[in-house]
Amino acid sequence: MLRYASKRVVLAILVALAVSFAAFLLLSVATDPASAIAGEGAEPEVIEHIREQLGLNRPLLVQYGSWLLHVFHGDFGTSYYWHQPVGTLILHHLPVTLTLALSAIFVTLIVAIPLGTIAALYPNSLIDRLSLGIAVSAQAMPSFWLALVLIILFGVMIPIFPISGDAHAWNYVLPAIVLGAHSVPAVMRLTRVGVMDVMASDYIRTARAKGFYGYRLLSRQVMRNALLPVVSVLSVQLGYKLGGSVVTETVFAMNGLGRFALQSIVGGDIPTVQMLVVLFAMTFIGLTLLADLLNAWLDPRIRLA
Amino acid sequence: MSEMDLSFKAAAASETGGELLDAAPARPKIWRNILHHPGLMLGLTILGILVVLAVFAPWISPYNPYDQHLPQRLLPPVWVHGGNAANWLGTDHLGRDYLSRLIYGARVSLLIGFGAASIGCLIGVTLGMCAGFFGGIIDRVVSFILTCQLALPGLLLAMALVFLIGPSVGVVILVIGFLHWSYYLVVTRAATQKIRDLEYITAARAIGSSRLQIMVTEILPNLFSEIIVIFSLEVGVAVLAEAALSFLGVGIQPPTSSWGLMIAEGKVSVFLRPWLVILPGIFIFLLVLAANLVGDGLRDLMSNESRR
Numbered sequence: 001m002l003r004y005a006s007k008r009v010v011l012a013i014l015v016a017l018a019v020s021f022a023a024f025l026l027l028s029v030a031t032d033p034a035s036a037i038a039g040e041g042a043e044p045e046v047i048e049h050i051r052e053q054l055g056l057n058r059p060l061l062v063q064y065g066s067w068l069l070h071v072f073h074g075d076f077g078t079s080y081y082w083h084q085p086v087g088t089l090i091l092h093h094l095p096v097t098l099t100l101a102l103s104a105i106f107v108t109l110i111v112a113i114p115l116g117t118i119a120a121l122y123p124n125s126l127i128d129r130l131s132l133g134i135a136v137s138a139q140a141m142p143s144f145w146l147a148l149v150l151i152i153l154f155g156v157m158i159p160i161f162p163i164s165g166d167a168h169a170w171n172y173v174l175p176a177i178v179l180g181a182h183s184v185p186a187v188m189r190l191t192r193v194g195v196m197d198v199m200a201s202d203y204i205r206t207a208r209a210k211g212f213y214g215y216r217l218l219s220r221q222v223m224r225n226a227l228l229p230v231v232s233v234l235s236v237q238l239g240y241k242l243g244g245s246v247v248t249e250t251v252f253a254m255n256g257l258g259r260f261a262l263q264s265i266v267g268g269d270i271p272t273v274q275m276l277v278v279l280f281a282m283t284f285i286g287l288t289l290l291a292d293l294l295n296a297w298l299d300p301r302i303r304l305a
Numbered sequence: 306m307s308e309m310d311l312s313f314k315a316a317a318a319s320e321t322g323g324e325l326l327d328a329a330p331a332r333p334k335i336w337r338n339i340l341h342h343p344g345l346m347l348g349l350t351i352l353g354i355l356v357v358l359a360v361f362a363p364w365i366s367p368y369n370p371y372d373q374h375l376p377q378r379l380l381p382p383v384w385v386h387g388g389n390a391a392n393w394l395g396t397d398h399l400g401r402d403y404l405s406r407l408i409y410g411a412r413v414s415l416l417i418g419f420g421a422a423s424i425g426c427l428i429g430v431t432l433g434m435c436a437g438f439f440g441g442i443i444d445r446v447v448s449f450i451l452t453c454q455l456a457l458p459g460l461l462l463a464m465a466l467v468f469l470i471g472p473s474v475g476v477v478i479l480v481i482g483f484l485h486w487s488y489y490l491v492v493t494r495a496a497t498q499k500i501r502d503l504e505y506i507t508a509a510r511a512i513g514s515s516r517l518q519i520m521v522t523e524i525l526p527n528l529f530s531e532i533i534v535i536f537s538l539e540v541g542v543a544v545l546a547e548a549a550l551s552f553l554g555v556g557i558q559p560p561t562s563s564w565g566l567m568i569a570e571g572k573v574s575v576f577l578r579p580w581l582v583i584l585p586g587i588f589i590f591l592l593v594l595a596a597n598l599v600g601d602g603l604r605d606l607m608s609n610e611s612r613r
Contacts, residue, residue, distance in 0.1 A: 011452075018453045026462070031469035136601070140594035142545055144552045145568060145586035152579045243458040247549055262553055265465045273465050280458035288456070 004296055004303040012289045016282055023277040024064050027270055067274075081269035089260065089272065090279065096166045096256035100179060100248065101241035103172050105234060107180025108187055113230070115184075116191025117223070120199065131192075135185035143244065147178045147251040164253040175252045179244055183237045190233055194226035228298065232291035239284035338606050345602025351595035355588075359411040366405035367393070370562050374400035382580055394584060398570060403581075406562040407588055413563045414544050414592055417478050421543035422536050424482025429489025430532060434520055436490070437497025444494075451490055459484045463546060468555035477556055481543050488539065492531050500524050530607050537600035541593040548589050564589045 034051040035042065051057050055066070070077065076087040119128040154174060155163045161173045198204060199222060207217060245258030253259075257276065264272040296302045339345055358365055380395040381388040382403075388395055394403040436447035466480045500506065501524075509519050550556025551565030559566065564585040571581025 015449070015452050015456055018449070019456050022453065023457065023462070027465060027469065030466050136594065136597060137590075140541065140590050140597055142548050142552070142565070142568075142586065142589050142593075144549060144565075145582070145589065148568065148572060148575055148582045149586070152575055152582070156576050243460045246461060246464065247553065250553060261461055262464065262555070265468050265555060268469070270469075277458060277462055277465065280461060281456045284456045284458070 001296065001303055005293055008289055008292050008296075012285050016285050019281045019285070020068070020278045021064055023281065024067065024274055025060060027274050027277070028060060028063070031268065031270065071278075076275050077271040079264070079269050079272045081264060081267035081272065086272050086275045090257065090275065093255060093257045093260045096254050097242065097245050097249070097258060100172060100175055100245055100254065100256060101238055103176035104179035104183075104241050104244075105238055107176050108183040108237065109234075111180070112184045112187035113191050113227070116188040117195050117218075117226075119188070120192045120195035120226075123196065131188060135188055138181055139185050141181075143178055143182055144247045144251050146181060147174070147248060150174050150178065151251070166252075166254040166256065171252070171254070175248045175254060178251075179241055179248045182244055183240070187230060187233065187237070190230055191226065194229055195222060198222050198226045228295070232295050235287040235291040236284070239280070239287050242280045242283055339602075342602050342606060344598045345606070348595045348598025348602055351591050352599060355411050355592055355595070356415060358408050359415045362408050362412055366402075366408040368402035368405045370401060370405040370409040371560055372401060376400065379574070379578060381578065382584075385580070395580065397567070397581065398573075403584065406567060407564070407585060409562045410564045410567065410585065410588065411592070413474060413557060413561060414547065414589070416474065417481065417547045418540040418544040418592070418596070420478035421481035421485065421546075422539040424479065425486040425539055425543075426489055426532060426536055428483070429486030429535075430493050430525075430528070432486070433490040433493030434497050434524065434528070437494040438501055438516070438520055438524065440498075447490070447494070451487055454484075454487055457484070460546065460549060464550055464553065464555045467550055472550075472556055472558050474557065474561070477547055477550060481546050485539055485542060485546075488535050489532065492535060493528050496528050496531055497524055500527055530603070534600050534604045534607070537596050537603065541596035541600070544589065544593050544596065 032047075034047045034054065034056055055063060058066075067077070074087065076085065076090070078084070079086050079089060082089055115127075115131040115134070119125075119131045122128055151163045151174070154161045162168070162171050163174065165171050204217070204222065242257070245256055246262055247258070248254075249256045249258040250262055261273065261276045264276065339349070374396070377392070377396055378398055378400045380392050380400075382395045383390055383393050385395075392402050392404070394407065397403055397406065432447050432450070436444040463480050463484055467476055470476050470480070506519060506523055509523050514523070547556055547563070548565035548568075551563040552569045554569060557563035557566050559570075567585040568582050571578065571585070575582050
């Protein structure tokens, strides 16, 4: 286990370095921050001066190195646009996004797992076909459109949930539904396949022969094994939620990382955008690593492969 | 090394990977069965209609989508009180005919959908075939690149890159294409590994074909069925990505008509005139649904062929 774990950790660190460099490189090449700060129609000398001040005329690799060094010392840089330390800004916006992402995962689970399980227990039944239909439709729906339709529905017709802001728990209901709906098809299909596989296995036949049936069979024998792949995909889905929060938070006017990221992009604030891209990527890498290690711990066959 | 990530991707792409791979060596005769698959027929019909609308937009659309008639701003559709038959689906905030803008929006969406899916296809299939065919160190490097790509927050990076480079249809196609190739890679890599050791490849090698020749003339044709399924699904993904970018104001810019942009423009008066938001959304939904139905349908047909 230790051998497997250390291999995975080393790989994750390499990936993290490569990804942060890619993000740094892509965003540095895409634009010229110096002329963005100087504003439109600035004198070339002014732009050159800003470039000198920020160290933007050094080779990219050197810039990346010094940026990385600062990050390791807890200095995430200073925002061009907000004129505050990027770290402080991120900490300020983090709680909203974290709450939203976790509530979205909760929505996904309470919809996708029951639907997937029922679909697997009664294949080709009406409910199986219906849930497949829901999955196909949900995948084709733009999330911002679903958000606006919910706003029309709950803002005008049934005004029970607030449609913007992030002050109360109620504010999270509609955004969590929108963000959670996105993962429902994937988790539902995975649950369906998992439950079907387990139901067809020898040990379930044995359990049945021993007299297990109904809910007890399902909870004790089937779900425990069928949901293993779901657990690992969930951690990855949580990573996707961070990226998806851009759209949801913007539509519902929530002051989280996603909306903050959009504002920083539009403001041409490269250091903040770079840090956010890297932060989201690191979260994703961390969660995937966690899922891998969890899986290996639960299933020794993976460790030895 | 990164088998876990690959297997995750394969699991997420669940049915495609497994079932298609079995179908790989035999080229299925699918055309006969298309007529008997309702989902696929529905998808092809919707897609066909939208393609016709897009291609013949100048002849089909009742008005020029850029013509502004300020006195006739924000007219409702014909079925809402105050609507008139001259502007079937009403007009937008600048008095432009909404139906004409929706029809021209199909052009942008289809162009970006097919363009981005093609670029992704080129990158993903090339990397996937090399990794699957050569194995060893090349496979490891490609797997590492894939792991990195999967870790990057796609939508956020796409938004930043498109907006910073300068939003235009071309840039949107390039950026979305360059960020969506992992699915092609995973599937073609696995399929190539399966085909690589078959006898006819050994035979081709024996008669002196070069590696490149084998890859292009012997392996690539056998990947066609997998690639077309993924291509179809990726068109849907790219359309959704473009819609999100344009909706957030960092994609297609006015006055070009894009469905996502139309929703953003209609959002201001969403309570008074919900149709401004709902109509373009239905078009996006139909196009993505059609792309997914075609992809899923072709996959069904191919896996049925292989079971026979």
